[in-house]
Amino acid sequence: MKEQELRTKAPILLEYLRDNGYSQYYIGLFRLGINYVLRLRSNQPGISYEEIYRTKVDADPTHRPLLHWQRLFRIIERFEKTGVLPGYGYVTIGGDKKYATLSDEFRRVIDIYRQEEPKTGKELMTVHREARLATSFFCALQKQGVFAFSEARDNHIQTVLSGYSCGYRKIVRVVIRHCAPFFDEGVCERFISMFPMTRNKRRNIEYLTEEEIKRVKTVLASPDSGLCLRDKAVGLLALFTGLRGCDILGLKLKDIDWENDLILINQEKTDVPLKLPLRPVVGNAIYDYICQERPKCSTEEVFVSKRPLNLPLRAGSARNIAGSIMKVAGIRQNKGSRKGFHIFRHHIATFLLNKEIPQPVISSVMGHSSPSSLNPYLSADFLHLKECALSIEPFPIRKEVFHD
Template identity: 45%
Template structure:
């Protein structure tokens, strides 16, 4: 690694920072890092500034510490290689975010092989991203332990990624499944190593957290806020809220709706689901149709955009999924519900209510699955825990158990 340019010109960088109000502490960190680079460049096997940073990953796993090192070393690289000075407006990171860009070539090849093969098989892009990201962090953890190839991965090293020394679980069952998916897809590339690493993955029991749901009182307050003309909700917010509450559509699917998604003549809603890329057809009820009509006729701006729900300010672009989440938060606030820390506020809780309401009214599960757009019947299982009318049918009378009278006596 040639550092002669840095050696000759780094005083200009320090002088620039001192004259532009950077703190003495921050400038001191730059001085310290530059001196380290100049002193060790000849003795270290560094090829570029990324290698300078990777040296730190061998001695520390603190996210904050490593982030600080990335920013400083990245800024030094920008000055040395491109002649750019810090501008306070952006961080000069060395490489893209994510573990993949830190991996050694062999581990990168496994990720690339998986992505390419699963893409050809038609696996959804978001699934490929999640599984490859988890596998990248897995390989990076092993790499930081000094393992630089598949054949050197040991059972002890694999277990250390999932469990702490005192056997506390560090990773979830879904994390393990995502890593396994990558390894299974890469068996053709390196069968012996992949089969061996798969055998090393721990046997984790899948657990489910208790899912928050809307109470009957909360549902009533939401309905009132969506029909009340005296609150701050716009026609657009109300139409989106009513769609979510009465159809169970995902927020991303509502955001992706176009004007042609509504068939007014046949009273139908037609979309292609963002999550599964499968078509979904739903009846357009009067309450939903009226809410959308009010928005279209009274509030939607004149724009060439074909998306149903657009922003209220120019250039009137389509609403993104995060904007749909903000609409949900406004509806909850207008209804005066779920304002405590940790309360579930997104539209998925409306989808959960829709599913459990259908279950409670005796609608067959296959019909509910089709209505929600599920591709697997198992996707309905999380909603069964809130099907209270049918759960009560499974309860046993305490008359079958001997209980002392004092248990139910109150003084």
């Protein structure tokens, strides 16, 4: 059945590659890969893509471009399962180095999660990220000599999890719990019960200083900054709207109401509609990009890649653009400094808080589905935090405490 599905879909994939300017060499590689999959399936119905790749490795283990075949099979698998065409984000379906070292039982957990969790409606990229974190956890556990749930003891799990955040532990716990129905009763539950109970600690929200904001605005407005029109438009959109990076990259041409100066989207994270004003400085930047730099193509998204093939920007592009802007502005270049567009979002929230804007209004502007989502930003609302400070005048303090 699967063989017939791929055989039917293959012409669509090959035609897409031809129409979008892929080289004949690259198209030939896809044709070879598809034929290889079909040939193995004709002899071994039900063979997985991971097994197909392993067969390729075993057939010629010294052949250098094997990693290219690995990526090729992933793209073909993703297209067959989801219909997603090349260039719309890179997703590892299986076969990364850590996954390949897992024991049969732990590998089964990852396989089940990758197969079953997308059925709940969770984004494929989120499932992939969570599966990779769980894979990393199981690899560390195997270094402790544990290759099955029944072999684990409290000290093994505590050793592996020490130093990791509560969020990391929560994700691993979720992955294992969701796979519990596929294992003997109580196996996964017993394993999860050995996870140490810890409080979820949240670091203070990082924020942009007034000087940093000034520098960012300067480079985004300067014609000599070296930034392309696309990156300037993306930066201004993030700075003046507070949109999440994923929503900026997913912004479509039809989402902009030019006549009424509005942006109307469905947020990717919450799927909640959001309406925001389109300020002139932002609208002009987007207009300049569309008219002067954006290539003419059928892509619905406003912002497209320069190569290859004018496709929608991938998930990591927002961070790369933000990093470029901050580098040109000469800010946040220290190791560990947050450089993504989310810090622009923090700026919008704290700026509105400082301006005495009611919190329900701020939550609406930020697109929060819950009013409590605004709470973490309060730690950077210094104007109002100072009002909560108590005077220390009644208490004698040695002058050495303070430095000139």
